[in-house]
Amino acid sequence: MPNVTIRDVARRAGVGLATVSRVINGSPLVSEETRRRVLQVIEELEFVPNPAARRLSTGKTLTVAVIAPFFTRPAFIERLRGIQNTLLESEYDLDVYNVETVKRRDECFHEIPRRERADGVIILSLSPRDEDIPLLARAETPIVLVDANHPSLSQLNRVITDDVQGGFKATQYLLKLGHRRIGFIGDWLESPFNFTSSRDRFQGYRQALDLAGVAYRPEYFGQGEHGRYPAQLLAEQMLALPERPTAIFAASDTQAIGVMQAARNAGIQVPQDLSVIGYDDIEIAELLGLTTIRQMLYESGQRGVELLLESLAGFHREPVCEVLPTELIERNTTAPPGS
Amino acid sequence: MPNVTIRDVARRAGVGLATVSRVINGSPLVSEETRRRVLQVIEELEFVPNPAARRLSTGKTLTVAVIAPFFTRPAFIERLRGIQNTLLESEYDLDVYNVETVKRRDECFHEIPRRERADGVIILSLSPRDEDIPLLARAETPIVLVDANHPSLSQLNRVITDDVQGGFKATQYLLKLGHRRIGFIGDWLESPFNFTSSRDRFQGYRQALDLAGVAYRPEYFGQGEHGRYPAQLLAEQMLALPERPTAIFAASDTQAIGVMQAARNAGIQVPQDLSVIGYDDIEIAELLGLTTIRQMLYESGQRGVELLLESLAGFHREPVCEVLPTELIERNTTAPPGS
């Protein structure tokens, strides 16, 4: 009863194997009559082609792989949604490789961009390190980087956000409000995962400060594990300073929430006594009335898939690096100092 | 250069195909010496076995499929995390089938539980309808239902939450606080996806009311699309009633947030003038200080995988239906009426 194959269909329909195969694949080289008959039998037998056999035979996997540290941050999930939904309209399946350790990251980088695993790969929010470059450069499949970058990867399609500019924008906004004592709280600048976003946003922060002629103060800089609680601890320290900042730019909304919690615990009013600005504009930001820098999360995934599908369709052109814009979303956690 | 196969390895190592295969699969029937030599060559050639070939040959896919409407609700993501992380420790890959339309749901139910697609299937938060039963009953692969159920599926392993009890608990808590005018806001009771959770929670609500001798009032019942905004609209209507409720039980935290927004817009203080209780205890609930019914989201996924892996290991025993407990989490959105 189980495992009905193309052979069973052929026999039952009184045709050759190839004909059944043609019908399955929508080849025009079949007469209407036989096609109908074959389809009829396929229906009767509830035949479904074996994907493994098909893949082995064609050498194509009809699969796109995405490698990412998904479940660590809400923003990644939103990007993944964009990927999922865009890919749904294509003929490709999606394989999701979730990365939560460096070891697994390396395994994935090594094993996934191969013809036997996937026809194309999206690397999400995992910027390659220098030693990954040769590996990716000679990959057997097209690769698109989303929210990931590296100076010497101009041969790969990329979809990124200009986080330096985003950080600049956030800081400049605080400066414009009149703040001069502005703190920054973000991830470790150097991490085994080589997350670049926090680093870039910090750089934008520095640039804005410089441009405004405001001196950078190391005690206003805090780095730690990503997450609400670490950020809260950093903020508590910063707010306990003799001369505490009047505003804090957090490298993500999640961290901004930690900052607000710290302020609440210390009896510091937001935004009267402390302005807080986040980054990403995840759903929760709107709920909390958090001022933030919005980036196009869903769209980045969508765009990444579109680029990949083009490559897969054999469309060859110069690799592009698309830079998605950021946008300042003013809400209720920022105000002029001492207002 | 590309596509190094088992054959290349064999030749280079001066052994037969079978020996390489044995090494790959950790067979003990290989001398230490040859094993080392073969591994050496595998390393040199960067050989990686072709999964499609392996699958075709063994008839196993080494893949577990999970079918779910993931990206629609935060709670599903948390369950998925539990699945992912638990499966990571096994030899199985995970295929994720995201369902956002009824059509796709039906396709998935039909095509995924087949030997050629996956060795085992987890159906998440999609309760089968009556007409799906025969399909699932004669599926070729073991199936575990997580957060999904059906009276006549006692032959399948299931991991569920007793949502009737959860709804009962929430309502009883409000009653104990002294509320008598208690509203309920949830999803459509009948939906093409056959989501049962809202329905069950509503049932628990009714039971608690009955038990307390409080009459059910239809004007205190609101159903609509899942989501914050629909819930907000329903709440606005309910709060505009001549005799408005003093408490509202929302069938999910997401909807509770909508209710709170409605209260804010109407100038109604929570919890002084209106108590709000949610369901799920997603991350955002803690942030907002929302009283809610916690369920074991992550653990449900974990447990589902464990059950599936047992079946996959050939461990046959009576199918179980594990019921995960719920827990009332008191926070700041509930209080005695008029307090």
Next chain:
DNA sequence: CTGTTAGCGCCTTCAT
């Protein structure tokens, strides 16, 4: 238009 024939890369008896 249709049937026949080789493989795709690997695993698995079956001999040796």
Next chain:
DNA sequence: ATGAAGGCGCTAACAG
């Protein structure tokens, strides 16, 4: 302990 050979289900020339 190891090698040779057949087959998993399908596609893709190649003949007709």
